[in-house]
Amino acid sequence: MSKSPDRLVILTGAxxxxxxxxxxxxxxxxxxxxxxxxxxxSPVAFARDPELVHRFYNLRRAALRTVEPNAAHxxxxxxxxxxxxxxxxxxxxxxxxxxxxxxxxxxxxxxxxIRARCKACRHGWEWRxxxxxxxxxxSCGKSGRVRPDIVWxxxxxxxxxxxxxxxxxASLFIAIGTSGHVYPAAxxxxxxxxxxxxxxxxxxxxxxxxxxxxxxRTGPATxxxxxxxxxxxxxxxxx
Ligand code: NAD
Ligand code: ZN
Numbered sequence: 001m002s003k004s005p006d007r008l009v010i011l012t013g014a015x016x017x018x019x020x021x022x023x024x025x026x027x028x029x030x031x032x033x034x035x036x037x038x039x040x041x042s043p044v045a046f047a048r049d050p051e052l053v054h055r056f057y058n059l060r061r062a063a064l065r066t067v068e069p070n071a072a073h074x075x076x077x078x079x080x081x082x083x084x085x086x087x088x089x090x091x092x093x094x095x096x097x098x099x100x101x102x103x104x105x106x107x108x109x110x111x112x113x114i115r116a117r118c119k120a121c122r123h124g125w126e127w128r129x130x131x132x133x134x135x136x137x138x139s140c141g142k143s144g145r146v147r148p149d150i151v152w153x154x155x156x157x158x159x160x161x162x163x164x165x166x167x168x169x170a171s172l173f174i175a176i177g178t179s180g181h182v183y184p185a186a187x188x189x190x191x192x193x194x195x196x197x198x199x200x201x202x203x204x205x206x207x208x209x210x211x212x213x214x215x216x217r218t219g220p221a222t223x224x225x226x227x228x229x230x231x232x233x234x235x236x237x238x239x
Pocket of ligand 1: 022207
């Protein structure tokens with residue numbers, strides 16, 4: 001790497017958590033843990049069958065208690081702590097593995113499993129237990145209106161203003177373990193490159209977005225992310 005790139009934006013997807021034991025979304029069968037996405041991750045599905053949707057997310061939330069951050073999550077936290085320029089980590093993941101690894105400049109654009117939200121009064125709060133149609137909002141006291149604080153298909157992702165602002169000033173953009181199918185995240189690479197950033201993709205395989213990147217590194221995130229972090233920190237110390 002010739003000069004130390006100092007304005008860094010990193011996007012992660014389900015692939016970074018796969019080696020921790022959380023299945024990705026688009027497996028070979030196109031299902032998320034046996035479900036069609038539209039049956040569990042949309043406002044329509046929740047209105048039709050709240051029991052099913054709560055059960056699905058209760059299982060995902062419980063699974064968090066059985067997994068740990070892996071070497072890739074830990075490397076990104078180390079990078080953030082040592083990076084002298086601006087830094088933003090944007091994740092599509094709803095798990096809490098980046099948080100537990102120590103990442104702080106972190107935006108969960110698709111929400112978080114460990115939070116709940118009230119559809120009646122919009123109050124949001126941290127919640128690590130099961131939810132059900134009987135769950136009561138601690139703010140307005142209503143039941144039947146509490147939902148997982150997850151951005152479902154057809155809903156607008158969170159923090160887009162802050163994310164596009166960082167992308168439009170980025171000098172290096174890195175996408176890790178994301179399939180490049182879910183917009184607007186799949187278009188972040190174009191925004192960053194339009195602003196003059198160099199773009200690196202890390203994935204097990206080529207993706208729908210691969211052609212937009214300057215450089216592709218193919219292999220497991222737990223190998224390739226720590227290696228890239230070491231390179232970036234070494235370039236920074238001589239830069
Ligand atoms: P995706 O499941 O569509 O794609 C995962 C990508 O990761 C694929 O391109 C795959 O090749 C790659 N990959 C798999 N294992 C890898 C590894 N060990 N190292 C490097 N790359 C690897 O994921 P997405 O693009 O993030 O979109 C999925 C959506 O579903 C997200 O919006 C997210 O909210 C949700 N989701 C979240 C989780 C989670 O929080 N852990 C899990 C499943 C789905
Ligand atoms: Zn409420």
